[in-house]
Amino acid sequence: MSSSFDKFQKRRLISSYFSVVLSIFLVLFLLGTLGLFIINSNKLANDFKEKIxxxxxxxxxxxxxxxxxxxxxxxxxxxxxxxxxxxxxxxxxxxxxxxxxxxxxxxxxxxxxxxxxxxxxxxxxxxxxxxxxxxxxxxxxxxxxxxxDKQLVNMVNDNINKVSMWILIISGFLTFIAVLLINSSLRLSIYSNRFIIKTMQMVGATKSFIRKPFVMRSVKLGMLGAALAILALIGLLSYINANFPDLGILEDKILIVLVFAAVFGFGVFIPWISTHFATQRFLNLRTDDLY
CATH class of the missing domain: 3.30.70.3040 (Alpha-Beta Plaits)
Incomplete structure (x- = not known):
């Protein structure tokens, strides 16, 4: 009986971890794809300008x-x-x-x-x-x-400015959505452990002691999700470069590395800050409010 319950709990825990990693991976992959699009759209715009x-x-x-x-x-x-x-x-x-x-x-x-x-x-x-x-x-x-072509010069600059503005707006919107999605996944994970958090607090554990394992676990899951996202982005870049070599998508290696670093940074920072506040919320709740 106990063995069946332990297996159920283990499967439930693995499922929870998988959903968190998957959420982080998908969101960071989309953000990384957008970042790569931005740096290459600027390159394409400059190449078009220099053809005039x-x-x-x-x-x-x-x-x-x-x-x-x-x-x-x-x-x-x-x-x-x-x-x-x-x-x-x-x-x-x-x-x-x-x-x-x-x-x-x-x-x-x-x-x-x-x-x-x-x-x-x-x-x-x-x-x-x-x-x-x-x-x-x-x-x-x-x-x-x-x-x-004077009209072409004016038209190119006007259109590039408009496209750049919309890219910034979309980037900001997607970043906000990314934070919300990752935050929601991690809050659900912490919610399932709310009774454990309160029990540890009731036996005298300090708030920082209780928060630490949850934060560390979330950061590790975030790092795993970020690593998977970076691998997927490398695969995407390799595919595009193999099929469309004229784009020169791998020329700006420094910018590509910066995008990867930003993806990894998001994968660490967002889980850390989300778990910190989610854990703090349940630490501040009364026992009756947990139900």
């Missing part, structure tokens, strides 16, 4: 020395991500490939101009910054024109 090219056209009077000197100066500029020189012959060939017909045979001469395509660093792809760069470049008398 500013094309600088030169007058026909600009010789090779002037063109090479300009390229050297731009390479040293703090805003330049990359530059590429496009000669008017190369530009004519590109137009011919696009049109499918050699337009030079009709015109008799090449009307195109030598140019540089400048890809600006993401931090400088702002309306005011790009306008300042254009203004400085136009001081060069050998430059005939500067062309870039």
């Amino acid at each position: 090219a500013m094309t600088v056209f030169f007058k026909n009077e600009a010789n090779d020395t002037i063109l090479k000197q300009f390229g050297t100066e731009i390479k040293k500029a703090p805003y330049a991500r990359s530059i590429s020189y496009v000669s008017k012959e190369a530009a004519a060939k590109q137009h011919t490939d696009i049109i499918g017909e050699d337009f030079l045979t009709f015109l008799g001469e090449n009307p195109l101009q030598n140019s540089y395509d400048i890809h600006i660093k993401a931090a400088y792809v702002e309306k005011d910054s790009v306008a300042k760069i254009e203004q400085d470049l136009r001081k060069n008398e050998m430059i005939s024109d500067i062309v870039y």
Whole structure:
């Protein structure tokens, strides 16, 4: 009889531990996935910004020395991500490939101009910054024109700001939900031991002595749930990187490690603080209120 009851209690305890670990694992996995999405969405946004090219056209009077000197100066500029020189012959060939017909045979001469395509660093792809760069470049008398998509620059920044705001709101909401879910699971676990807590208190055990084993157990369960969440996130990253290598999802290893550290930190801190207050609540209740 006693053996059956002990087995029942053991199964009940294991089930309680499993539900707590599962809750912590699922919540932390979702938070970690959101964190990885945030750091990679910023990277994708920056990559998109840096694909916007500013094309600088030169007058026909600009010789090779002037063109090479300009390229050297731009390479040293703090805003330049990359530059590429496009000669008017190369530009004519590109137009011919696009049109499918050699337009030079009709015109008799090449009307195109030598140019540089400048890809600006993401931090400088702002309306005011790009306008300042254009203004400085136009001081060069050998430059005939500067062309870039001004509307696209404005649209990209406006949309990125809106998306970033919503990501922050969703992140805050999910973090709040995560704390509530983990807290609820741990409070239920402590609730099932409320009589043990009160019995220990009645025989003279101090509050800190009673709290310690419950807090330590919750922290261990939280660490286990966090470790499982990190393993699942590693599996998710490996899967995405194997199937979509162009995303470069594993390039920012430091940020990925920081996300993992945050997940583990949540897995330790939330169970600790939740168990502390849940245990304290039952310690402060009268014996009659336990029922």
